Amino acid sequence: MTIDAVIKKTNAHYCLECGICTGSCPISRINPKYSPRLFVEKSLLISEEELIRDDDLWTCLTCGACSARCPSLVDYNDFMFQMRQLAIEIDNRGVCTHAGTIQAVSALQTKKFVKKDLSWIPKELKTKQKGDVLFFVGCTPYYQIIFDNIKADSLNASKSTIKILNKFGIEPVVSQDERCCGHDSYWTGELEKFKTLAKSNLEMIKNSGAKQVIFSCAEGYSTFKTLYPQFFGKLKFDVLHISQFIAEKLDSEEITFNEANEKITFHDPCRLGRFEKEFDAPRKVLSVIPGLEILEMERNRENGMCCGSSTWMNCTQVNKKIQVDRLKEAEKTGASTLVTACPKCKIHLNCTMNDNGFDFKIKIKDLATLVAEAI
Amino acid sequence: MLDVGRHPNVNILAYSEVESLKGDIGNFTATVRKKARYVDEDICNACGDCLVKCPVKKIPDDFDMGLKNRKAVYQYFSQGIPAVMTIDPDNCIYLKKGKCGVCKTKCVKGAIDYEQKDKILELDVGAVIVATGLDVFDPTPLTQYGYGKMKNVITGLEYERLINATGPTGGNLLRPSDGEMAHKVAYVQCVGSRDFNYCNYCSSVCCMYAIKDAMLGREHEPDSESYIFHTDFRNVGKWFQKYEIRGKEEYGINYIRGRVADITEDENQNPILWYEDTETREVKSLNVEMAVLSTAAMAAKGSSELAKKLGVNLSEHGFVAAGLPYPSDTNVPGIFACGFCIGPADIPESVAQASAAANRAAEVVFLGEKKKTA
Numbered sequence: 001m002t003i004d005a006v007i008k009k010t011n012a013h014y015c016l017e018c019g020i021c022t023g024s025c026p027i028s029r030i031n032p033k034y035s036p037r038l039f040v041e042k043s044l045l046i047s048e049e050e051l052i053r054d055d056d057l058w059t060c061l062t063c064g065a066c067s068a069r070c071p072s073l074v075d076y077n078d079f080m081f082q083m084r085q086l087a088i089e090i091d092n093r094g095v096c097t098h099a100g101t102i103q104a105v106s107a108l109q110t111k112k113f114v115k116k117d118l119s120w121i122p123k124e125l126k127t128k129q130k131g132d133v134l135f136f137v138g139c140t141p142y143y144q145i146i147f148d149n150i151k152a153d154s155l156n157a158s159k160s161t162i163k164i165l166n167k168f169g170i171e172p173v174v175s176q177d178e179r180c181c182g183h184d185s186y187w188t189g190e191l192e193k194f195k196t197l198a199k200s201n202l203e204m205i206k207n208s209g210a211k212q213v214i215f216s217c218a219e220g221y222s223t224f225k226t227l228y229p230q231f232f233g234k235l236k237f238d239v240l241h242i243s244q245f246i247a248e249k250l251d252s253e254e255i256t257f258n259e260a261n262e263k264i265t266f267h268d269p270c271r272l273g274r275f276e277k278e279f280d281a282p283r284k285v286l287s288v289i290p291g292l293e294i295l296e297m298e299r300n301r302e303n304g305m306c307c308g309s310s311t312w313m314n315c316t317q318v319n320k321k322i323q324v325d326r327l328k329e330a331e332k333t334g335a336s337t338l339v340t341a342c343p344k345c346k347i348h349l350n351c352t353m354n355d356n357g358f359d360f361k362i363k364i365k366d367l368a369t370l371v372a373e374a375i
Numbered sequence: 376m377l378d379v380g381r382h383p384n385v386n387i388l389a390y391s392e393v394e395s396l397k398g399d400i401g402n403f404t405a406t407v408r409k410k411a412r413y414v415d416e417d418i419c420n421a422c423g424d425c426l427v428k429c430p431v432k433k434i435p436d437d438f439d440m441g442l443k444n445r446k447a448v449y450q451y452f453s454q455g456i457p458a459v460m461t462i463d464p465d466n467c468i469y470l471k472k473g474k475c476g477v478c479k480t481k482c483v484k485g486a487i488d489y490e491q492k493d494k495i496l497e498l499d500v501g502a503v504i505v506a507t508g509l510d511v512f513d514p515t516p517l518t519q520y521g522y523g524k525m526k527n528v529i530t531g532l533e534y535e536r537l538i539n540a541t542g543p544t545g546g547n548l549l550r551p552s553d554g555e556m557a558h559k560v561a562y563v564q565c566v567g568s569r570d571f572n573y574c575n576y577c578s579s580v581c582c583m584y585a586i587k588d589a590m591l592g593r594e595h596e597p598d599s600e601s602y603i604f605h606t607d608f609r610n611v612g613k614w615f616q617k618y619e620i621r622g623k624e625e626y627g628i629n630y631i632r633g634r635v636a637d638i639t640e641d642e643n644q645n646p647i648l649w650y651e652d653t654e655t656r657e658v659k660s661l662n663v664e665m666a667v668l669s670t671a672a673m674a675a676k677g678s679s680e681l682a683k684k685l686g687v688n689l690s691e692h693g694f695v696a697a698g699l700p701y702p703s704d705t706n707v708p709g710i711f712a713c714g715f716c717i718g719p720a721d722i723p724e725s726v727a728q729a730s731a732a733a734n735r736a737a738e739v740v741f742l743g744e745k746k747k748t749a
Contacts, residue, residue: 016569018606019651023636024519028651028658035656069519069636071570298639303519 001082003048010079014072015040021066021076026306027059031318034059036066036076043079052087058094058314062187063306064274084189094188094313098146102312103188105142106180110196115176117141120155125162127174134210134237135161135172136201136224138181138217140343150354152347160372161216161242167375168249172214177204181220183271184311186227198228205237212238214245216368218272218342225276241272242368243341247281250288257374261291264370265335267326267349268304269342282341282367289374295333305329307345308352323352331362341367380456387456394495396503396685400709401739405498411491413462413470414448418486421450421458425478425487431466436543440533442551443543448478448487453541462487502709502736503685505695506729507678509715512567512574512671519637520566520668526552527646527665528638531562531584534667538591548595550665552644557599557665560592561648563635564605567671574671576692579719581669582608583615586622588667593626602629602661604650612721638666678716685710694718703732711735 007013021036022028028035034056043051060080067076087093096103120141121127127135135158143154165172182197201224205213215221221241229235240248249255266286272278279301286294299305308322309315327349330338340346346364353360379385394406414425431447438452439445447467450460468475469489479487511532514522522528527550529537540546550557562585567573582605589601608630610619622628633653638646646666651658674693682689687705688696697705697717705712713728714720720728 014571016606017653018565018634019632019653020634020636022651022653023633023649023658025658029649032657035651037651037653038656071565071572071634073571299637301518303637 001085003043003051003086006079006082006086007043010075010082011073012040012043012079015044015074016072017041018071020069020071021074024065024069026063026065026308026322027061027318030321031059036060040074040076040079043083048086052083052090053092055092057083057087057092061270061306061308061310061319063270063310065270065303065306068274068302081187081189084187085191086189088189094311097309097312097315101146102139102142103184105139106182106184106197107193109179109200110193113177113179113200116178118174118176120144120159121162121174122159125159126166126171127162128171129173129175130209131171131173132209132211133165133170133172134205134208134213135165135174136181136213136215136217136220137174137178138215138220138343140217143343143347147347147350150347150350152343152350154343154347157216157343157346157366157368160366160368161214163372164242164246164368164375165214167255168253173208173210175204175208177207179204181217181223182227183219183223186223187311188313194227195231198232202228202232202235210237212240214240214242216242216341216343216366218269218276219344222271222275241276241278241281241341243272243282243285244278246371247284250284255288255375257289257371259291260289260370260374262337263293263295263333263335264337264339264365265295265297265330265333266300266367267297267307267330267338267340267345268301269340269345270304270306270310272341273304274302282339285367285371286339289371292370295335297329297333299329307340307342307348309348310344319348320352320355323349324358327352327358327360327362331360335362337363337365337370339365339367339370376454376456388496389455389457390461391496393681393684401501401743403500403503403709405500405503407496407498409494409496411464411493412459413464413467413487413489413491414460415486415488415491416457416459418484419459419482420484421460422484423450423460424481424483425460428477428481430475430477431468434463434466439536439543440530442533442536460486462489501740502711504703504729504732504736505681505685505687505705505710505712505716506714506732507675507681507695507716509672510675512673514566514668514670516573517566520563520635520666521638521640521646522668525638525640525644525646525666526550527557527640527644529665529667531581531588531667531669534588535584538588538595546595548592548599548665555664556596557592558596559600559602559662559664560589560667561602561604561635561646561661561663561665562589562667562669563638563648564603564669565634565671566668568669569606570671574673574692576719577609578669578672579609579611580672580721582610583612583618583721585667585669586610586619586628589628590622590626593628600629601626602631602663604631604633604635604648606634607632612723672715672719674716687712690718692718701731701735703728703735709739 140154182194185193224239308319391409429446435441436445536542568578633650690696695712697712703711711732713732714725
C-alpha cells in the first residue's frame with residue numbers, strides 16, 4: 001500500500017489537528033517528543049521515504065487510546081501497522097526486547113514444526129485431542145521459562161483455564177499442533193509471517209473439530225476475533241475469552257464459588273477492552289465471587305491505561321514510567337491485588353515490580369487464576 | 376417575548392402539543408392538545424402563594440438543570456409567558472391520591488382547578504412555522520470527561536444557571552462539590568461537536584458562549600482565572616472576532632488550542648485537565664476548580680415525531696430539512712421552519728430566519744399565493 005492509500009484508508013486526511021490523540025497517548029505524557037498528532041501530520045507533509053525511516057514508528061504501543069477518542073475516526077493503529085509494513089521493507093525495525101528470544105520463538109513456528117510439548121498440563125486436569133471446545137493456550141509455556149526470573153508464572157493462567165473448563169464439565173482440546181497466534185508479527189508489520197501462522201492455526205482447529213475456541217489471553221482472542229476474519233473470511237467457529245465464557249455460563253448455570261476475601265482492581269487489557277469492547281464480562285465474573293471487592297482505578301474501561309509495552313519491542317525508561325504510574329494508580333485504590341486478563345500485562349507489570357528501587361505491595365493475578373482458586 | 380405576549384393578534388398556546396395536521400397550504404387544520412395545568416390561566420397571576428406550602432419538594436427543576444429542586448406546583452421559569460403556575464400531575468399528591476389540596480386553600484384567587492382536563496383545540500391555519508429549537512448533547516458517553524461522576528465537571532447550560540441571578544446559587548459561581556466559589560475555571564470546547572462518533576457538525580454557538588461565560592465569570596470574580604480549550608475558534612459573524620480578542624486582552628482569558636484528552640480529579644475534587652497544547656507541542660495537565668463542558672447542540676427531542684405529524688423531511692442529523700427554494704421552506708408547501716430546528720444557528724441568524732419564515736407565511740395567509748410557495 002502506498003502512503004497515499006494508507007492516508008485515505010485510515011482517515012488520516014480527516015485530522016483536525018486537535019491534539020486529543022497526543023493528549024491521550026501514554027507515551028506522549030512522558031516523552032513529549034513522540035506525538036501521534038505530529039506523526040499523522042508528518043505523513044501529510046513529508047515524503048514516504050523520509051517517513052518510513054522514522055524511529056517513532058516503533059514507539060507506538062498500539063494501545064488504541066488515541067483512536068478511541070479521535071473525533072475524525074483516524075485509525076492510528078492501522079496507520080502504524082501499514083507504516084510498519086513499509087518500514088520493514090527498508091529494514092527499519094524496532095529494538096527487540098529480551099534479546100529477540102520471543103520473536104525467534106514466533107519465527108520458528110512459521111517453519112516445519114515439531115509438535116508442542118503438553119507435559120505442563122497437570123495429570124488431574126482433563127484434556128483431549130478432538131472435541132467441540134478447544135483451548136488455545138498461546139505463548140504461556142514459553143513465557144513460563146523466559147520470565148522465570150520475574151516469577152510471572154504465566155502458565156498458571158493456562159492451567160487455571162483448563163481447571164475452570166473441567167469444572168463446567170468440559171474437556172477441552174489442547175492441540176500439539178497449535179502455533180503462535182501471530183499477534184506480534186501482525187503489529188510489527190510482518191504480514192506474511194502472520195498469515196502463515198494464522199493458516200496453520202485455522203487448519204489445526206479444523207482438524208480438531210472444535211466449534212468453540214477459548215482463550216485466556218486477550219491478544220490471542222482479539223487476533224482471532226478481528227484479524228483472522230480480515231484475511232481468511234468468517235471463522236467457522238466461535239471465539240471466546242475465558243471471562244466471556246464464564247460470564248455466559250453464569251447466566252444459565254448455578255455455580256458456587258468459595259469465599260475470596262480480597263480487595264482487587266481490574267486492569268483492562270487494551271486488546272480485550274478498547275479493541276474488542278469487552279469491559280463487562282471480566283467485571284461480571286469477578287463480581288460473583290463472594291468476598292471479592294472490586295475497586296476501580298481512576299482510568300478504567302475505555303479510558304484504561306496500557307500496561308506500558310507491546311510486541312516485545314522498544315522497552316525504555318518511558319515504558320517503565322507508564323508501568324510505575326499504573327501500579328501506583330492500582331495501589332491508590334486500596335486493592336491488594338491487580339487482576340488482569342492478559343499474560344503480557346501480567347509480565348510487563350511484574351517486570352517493573354521486580355525492578356530495584358520500587359516497593360510495591362500489590363500482587364498481580366490473572367483473572368483465570370483468581371477464578372480457579374475460588375472453585 | 377413580552378411584546379408577543381401582549382400583542383392583540385398573537386395567541387400563545389404554551390404547554391401544548393400538536394397532535395396532527397391535516398389539509399394543505401392556505402387551509403390547514405391543526406389539532407392541538409392544550410395540556411391541563413390544573414390552574415386557571417385567566418385567574419392566576421403567579422403570585423406564588425400556592426407553592427409556599429406544597430409538601431412535594433424534591434423534584435429536580437428542569438429549567439435550573441436539576442441544580443435546584445422545585446415543588447409539585449411550579450412556574451417553569453420566572454420570565455415565562457404566560458406567567459402562570461402549573462401543577463405537575465406526575466408528582467402532585469392530590470392528583471395522584473386525592474389527598475392534600477394545600478395549594479387550593481392557599482390560593483386566595485381560587486385559580487387552582489384539580490378537575491381541569493386537557494383541551495383539544497382545532498385550529499384553522501393558513502401556514503405553519505416550525506421553530507422547535509435545540510436540545511443539548513448529554514456528555515455522559517464521553518467517559519473521559521467524567522461528567523456525572525465528578526461533581527465539578529458541569530455543562531455550559533448548568534454554568535449559565537449557576538451564574539444567573541435567578542439561578543440556584545443567586546448568581547454566585549459556587550462549585551457543586553462543596554459550595555465554594557470557583558476561582559479557576561476551564562471551558563472545554565467541542566464536547567460531542569465536530570466529532571464523527573457523536574455530532575459530526577459544528578454546533579456554531581459554543582465558541583461565543585464560552586467566551587461570554589468566561590467574561591461573566593471574570594466580571595463576578597475579577598481575580599479569577601479562566602481557560603478556554605478549543606479545537607479552533609469558529610467565531611463567524613460581525614464583530615465576533617473582535618469579541619474574542621476582547622476576551623483575551625480585556626478579560627485576560629487564556630485561550631489554549633487543543634482538545635482536552637481527559638479529566639481526572641485530585642483529592643479536593645478539583646478537576647485536572649490533560650491536554651496537548653498544540654501550539655507549544657507539549658502534553659500538560661492543569662488543575663482547575665471547575666470545568667465547564669461546551670456540549671454539542673442537537674435537534675430538539677421529539678422533533679422527529681413532530682416531523683412525522685407534519686410530513687416534513689428531516690436532514691441527516693435530525694434537523695428539519697429546509698432551504699429550497701427559499702431558506703425557510705420545507706418540503707411541505709405552507710410549512711416553514713426557522714432557527715436551530717433547521718441547523719446550528721446563533722441568535723442573529725435565528726432572528727433573520729424567523730423574519731424570513733414569517734414573511735413566507737404572510738404571503739400564504741394574506742396574498743393566498745399558493746403558486747408562489749408551492
